[in-house]
Amino acid sequence: MTVMQHIWIVLGVLFVFLNIAAGLIWVERRLLAMWQDRLGPNRAGPLGLMIVLADTLKLFFKEDWIPPFADKWVFIFAPAIVVASVLMSFVIIPFAPGILVADLNVGLLFFLAMSSLGVYSIVLGGWASNNKYSLLGALRGASQMIAYEVFMGLSLMGVVMLSRSFNLAEIVAAQEKVWFVFLQPVGFVIFFIAGLAETHRLPFDIPESESELIAGFHAEYSGMKFGMFFIGEYLGITLISAMTVTLFFGGWLGPAFLPPVVWFFLKTFVFIGLFILLRASLPRPRYDQLLEYGWKLLLPLVLVNLLVTGAIALWMKH
């Protein structure tokens, strides 16, 4: 691959995913409305699609206010972390054979490391805001991270065992015969729950929880700094959906009448829809409940899953 090709792929990935993240404003509001028997935004432009532009412009024109009691530099820095860390994770996702930014042989570990960094933005943002609700949100963000991070990594080890690789392109290639969701159903469910907690999406939006902490860690944020948290959340949804597709649903693989990239994005959008459906349907647990389920139920479950997968893999070898 030449340098120019590489740069074009990087720019293309950046362009496509930032636009998807922005477009999700419309997708989420329309889908939520549909599931609540409403219509959603349908005035601005065809099907209300221009709401994306209107919302973005609105965010740009909002007063970008830094509270005098805030820790200024950390306050400015925190929203950048979530977007940067999530965008970094997209680096290792193979969208189609040959279309990926970095072909890392430890791709999966890189994803786990980068996506975990996102929690810094919550903790730092909540801390720097110097506001008791924000601090409570940050506290909850940290405790939630302790809950999901353990079984998130372990739930993916079954996939690694089956494909014998940390390289995502090889993991996809190993699913040529059968998708890993059929071999690792428990791993898939647990990874999806962890991913939900990772993106702080609605059943697990414990650090944000607008009903009790107002907006939690980003209560003091306004303008485009708030927009960064917003974009980071939508990028996170896209990332977890893309990872679920890559690891469990055969990535770009699919019948030949559509090109691989189209298959990849179709599958990803199904999972984005599932994220929004979960927001529409499930209530939020308390954070001690999440910790309890994480450590007492999901962690043993994922360890048993790992044990059984290992045993079967060993038995098949002999």
Next chain:
Amino acid sequence: MISHLRTMWLVFLHLFHKRETIQYPEEKVAMRPRWRGRIVLTKDPDGGERCVGCYLCAAACPVDCIALQAAEDENGRRYPEFFRINFSRCIFCGYCEEACPTYAIQLTPDFEMAEYRRQDLVYEKEDLLIDSQGKYPGYNFYKMAGLSAGVKEKGKGENEEAPVDIKSLLP
């Protein structure tokens, strides 16, 4: 877990339900006839004003948004010299309609009263008076009243007996 999946499925099925939204400016809301909206002053079947300037509506108003001044014409018929309702204060409770002894003041099923300037929400008598009998067609207060105010002779009203001749003992 099963109940969560069931919840998700049931929520998903709402995709195919009927929408509750009324797309307002294009689609109008079906208003009930008793809806308490914009206040009007009605006229009797002869085209005269029903309002007799009794101040009961102004007294009943809990937010004091009604102001009027009663006057009398040459026949002794009372009417409001001015009648002013400040709709930026009005809470559309309908007490004025209940208090009105002549069915003059009525609330109508109209809520589209938005204005750009607050001052435009103060309605004068010419804004309030409508050329209609409202909810009580055929009612004419001065035909019922004992008073003669140029509408009918004394004793010629509806359900009214001729005046007793106080100078005579005969029944």
